[in-house]
Amino acid sequence: MTARYVHAMPYGARSLGDGRTRFRLWAPDLESVSLECDTGHTAAMRSLDDGWFECICPAEVGVGYRFRIDGSLAVPDPASRRQRSGDVHGYSVVTDPLSFEWRNTAWNGRPWHETVIYELHVGAVGGFHGVEMILPHLASLGVTAIELMPIAQFPGERNWGYDGVLPYAPAAAYGSPEDLKAMIDTAHDLGLMVFLDVVYNHFGPDGNYLGAYASRFFDEGAHTPWGAAIGVSSPQVGDYFVHNALYWIQEFRFDGLRFDAVHAIGNPGWLASLASRVHAAVGPDRHVHLILENEGNQANLLGRGRFDAQWNDDFHNALHVLLTGENEGYYAHYASPMDKLLRTLREGFAFQGEMMGPRRRGEPSGHLAPARFVNFLQNHDQVGNRAFGERLVTLIAPETMEAALTLLLLSPFVPMLFMGEEWGSRTPFLYFTDFADEELRDAVREGRRKEFAEFTSFGGEEIPDPNEYDTFTTSIPKRDGTNGEHRRLFIRDLISLRHKYIAPYIDDARSLGAEALGERAFRASWSLGGQALTLFVNLGDTDVTIAQPPSPSAAWLHGDAAEIASVSRGLLPARRAVACLES
Numbered sequence: 001m002t003a004r005y006v007h008a009m010p011y012g013a014r015s016l017g018d019g020r021t022r023f024r025l026w027a028p029d030l031e032s033v034s035l036e037c038d039t040g041h042t043a044a045m046r047s048l049d050d051g052w053f054e055c056i057c058p059a060e061v062g063v064g065y066r067f068r069i070d071g072s073l074a075v076p077d078p079a080s081r082r083q084r085s086g087d088v089h090g091y092s093v094v095t096d097p098l099s100f101e102w103r104n105t106a107w108n109g110r111p112w113h114e115t116v117i118y119e120l121h122v123g124a125v126g127g128f129h130g131v132e133m134i135l136p137h138l139a140s141l142g143v144t145a146i147e148l149m150p151i152a153q154f155p156g157e158r159n160w161g162y163d164g165v166l167p168y169a170p171a172a173a174y175g176s177p178e179d180l181k182a183m184i185d186t187a188h189d190l191g192l193m194v195f196l197d198v199v200y201n202h203f204g205p206d207g208n209y210l211g212a213y214a215s216r217f218f219d220e221g222a223h224t225p226w227g228a229a230i231g232v233s234s235p236q237v238g239d240y241f242v243h244n245a246l247y248w249i250q251e252f253r254f255d256g257l258r259f260d261a262v263h264a265i266g267n268p269g270w271l272a273s274l275a276s277r278v279h280a281a282v283g284p285d286r287h288v289h290l291i292l293e294n295e296g297n298q299a300n301l302l303g304r305g306r307f308d309a310q311w312n313d314d315f316h317n318a319l320h321v322l323l324t325g326e327n328e329g330y331y332a333h334y335a336s337p338m339d340k341l342l343r344t345l346r347e348g349f350a351f352q353g354e355m356m357g358p359r360r361r362g363e364p365s366g367h368l369a370p371a372r373f374v375n376f377l378q379n380h381d382q383v384g385n386r387a388f389g390e391r392l393v394t395l396i397a398p399e400t401m402e403a404a405l406t407l408l409l410l411s412p413f414v415p416m417l418f419m420g421e422e423w424g425s426r427t428p429f430l431y432f433t434d435f436a437d438e439e440l441r442d443a444v445r446e447g448r449r450k451e452f453a454e455f456t457s458f459g460g461e462e463i464p465d466p467n468e469y470d471t472f473t474t475s476i477p478k479r480d481g482t483n484g485e486h487r488r489l490f491i492r493d494l495i496s497l498r499h500k501y502i503a504p505y506i507d508d509a510r511s512l513g514a515e516a517l518g519e520r521a522f523r524a525s526w527s528l529g530g531q532a533l534t535l536f537v538n539l540g541d542t543d544v545t546i547a548q549p550p551s552p553s554a555a556w557l558h559g560d561a562a563e564i565a566s567v568s569r570g571l572l573p574a575r576r577a578v579a580c581l582e583s
Contacts, residue, residue: 002103003105004099005097005098005102006097006250007246007247011079012077012081012092015059015061015094019060020056021056021058021060021065022054022055022056023054023055023057023077024054025053025054026052026214027052027067028214029214029215033069033070034068036065038064038065038091043055051236061094061099064084064090064094065077065092073209073212075209075212075213076090076091076207078166078209080166081093081097081168082095082170083169086157088153088155097177097251099178100178100181102181102253103185107188109286109289110191110255110287112289112371112414114499115289116144117146117415117416118416118417118418118419119147119376119416120146121161122149122171123173124429125419125477127179128170128174128182131146131183132183132186135192138192139190139192141491142492143192143417145192145193145255145256146192146193146194146195147196147258147416149161149197149380150164150196150260151164152165152168152169152171153170155207157173158433158434159434160431162199162260163206163433164199164203164204165203166207167198167200167244184254193255194254195256195289196248197258197260199261200232200260201226201229202227206436206437217231217237224266225264229265230265232270241274242274242277242278249278249288256288256289256290256291258292259271261293262296275307289308289309290307291308291309291311295313295361297362299352299363302365302368309373310373314343315341316376316378317333317340318340319341319377321337322338322520323404323539324395328455328456341522342524345411348365348373349373369507369508370411370412370506370511370526374413376418377405377418378421379418387452387461387463388428390428391418393421393424399575400539401424402487402490402577403577405494406535406558407577410494410502412506412526415498422491423477423479424484425477425478425479425480426480427476428474429475429477430471430472430474430475432466432471432472433466433467445463445467504529505528508527508529509533511525512526517572518540519540521536521540523535528581532581536579538577543573544571545570546572549569554580555580556580558577558579559576559577559578
């Protein structure tokens with residue numbers, strides 16, 4: 001048995017199944033709009049209430065179309081499901097979402113507590129087909145969810161995805177909408193959830209025409225690093241993004257969304273409404289998960305029926321400073337890394353209303369379960385926003401890296417790995433784009449150079465040009481030929497332990513305390529299914545003493561015989577982490 005899915009939208013092109021298509025555009029700034037098809041057909045669109053324009057015209061599936069606004073500028077459909085040849089300036093394409101037959105009709109997702117995320121860049125692994133090819137490997141590793149960096153159509157053939165301008169159109173450089181659906185269907189066959197990173201806080205700098213006919217999309221009174229904020233308080237604008245979320249979840253069967261930099265949206269009320277509408281639309285029988293990236297640390301947005309979790313930059317930043325000693329840029333706010341790291345292990349956020357630079361950041365989060373926080377050692381931001389894209393494995397000793405991975409995968413927070421991390425890949429992940437406009441290429445190149453010029457650790461080396469093809473190919477992860485298989489087995493075994501002993505209980509886990517044992521060593525404990533989970537972690541280069549070793553009856557989850565014996569005697573070896581359960 002197969003199934004077909006479509007999300008009904010008030011926007012864009014809807015094939016009527018009889019050789020005709022309904023086209024609709026919201027253009028409140030205009031007096032007239034006409035439709036142009038690549039078949040040569042043109043038609044004036046009739047004006048409806050509140051800025052809407054509509055027409056029903058002969059147009060088969062596969063026909064290209066665009067809108068001519070006020071008789072001059074030709075623009076693509078902002079709700080385009082597909083672009084002709086991936087051109088953000090050119091024709092959109094009439095599609096039939098119901099033409100794809102889904103095999104896995106019984107899939108309803110997985111509960112949040114089972115989540116182990118693997119973040120990847122679709123282009124760097126070979127497009128949607130390339131992702132599909134590595135799914136068996138990820139399933140065998142124990143990963144339960146892959147998270148795709150943004151896939152909305154962007155200019156050129158390569159991009160991180162945060163320069164998208166047509167948020168309904170999967171990037172043609174990665175494959176067709178049907179290729180994406182086939183990949184998700186295969187993931188579900190393997191028991192894998194698929195999450196998508198979506199960007200509702202800005203549009204990219206090339207190909208965004210909304211301001212020419214729908215200025216209400218932008219709030220000129222509120223500014224972001226990318227310009228005027230998105231005007232989600234306007235019902236038509238807010239609904240445009242709510243429909244986008246539902247489109248990916250209902251039509252493409254994504255299992256969750258990660259919302260990029262929602263602090264730049266600046267409207268927590270709209271965010272709460274978005275989460276409520278998504279949960280209401282999917283119903284109680286399907287597991288759909290919503291994840292925030294939010295510098296505001298707004299704990300009130302997290303919980304059942306709201307957003308499942310937030311990427312916890314506080315955990316990463318404090319741990320990174322502790323591991324590397326780096327203290328420039330945003331790492332300067334984590335100058336006392338042990339205190340801040342321990343607070344994240346006890347309470348979630350390190351910043352819960354304290355001053356961070358010129359303003360207060362965060363809300364109290366100690367009442368939240370660890371499951372409300374997604375922790376990571378690295379991700380696309382933390383690696384790619386370094387001048388040379390160095391991965392953490394190139395900055396610290398292999399044993400220290402494995403101790404940090406133990407903390408990540410055996411603590412009761414939701415863990416996330418970055419592509420290649422399971423092989424100990426040393427390949428950098430650089431910032432890359434493919435803009436055609438020379439002025440924009442120059443601006444991006446110079447912007448990257450200026451960004452790092454004031455770092456004392458940066459010696460004036462030539463920053464890789466984001467627009468050069470080699471910058472992209474250099475970022476394709478490669479397996480560490482020496483230690484790759486060892487690292488894969490190490491991570492696989494940790495995830496297996498997690499699934500058996502930790503994951504089933506994280507929704508109700510609570511901190512039992514976390515304390516420093518040395519300059520770079522600590523102990524952290526949580527109540528977990530009627531037992532106490534304790535991790536002893538030493539990220540330093542010298543052994544440290546433990547005043548209160550675990551009881552002789554402790555059940556050891558992780559650590560070799562020598563490490564366990566040493567900890568039982570009250571000595572935690574350097575660059576090691578062990579874990580146990582106590583009744």
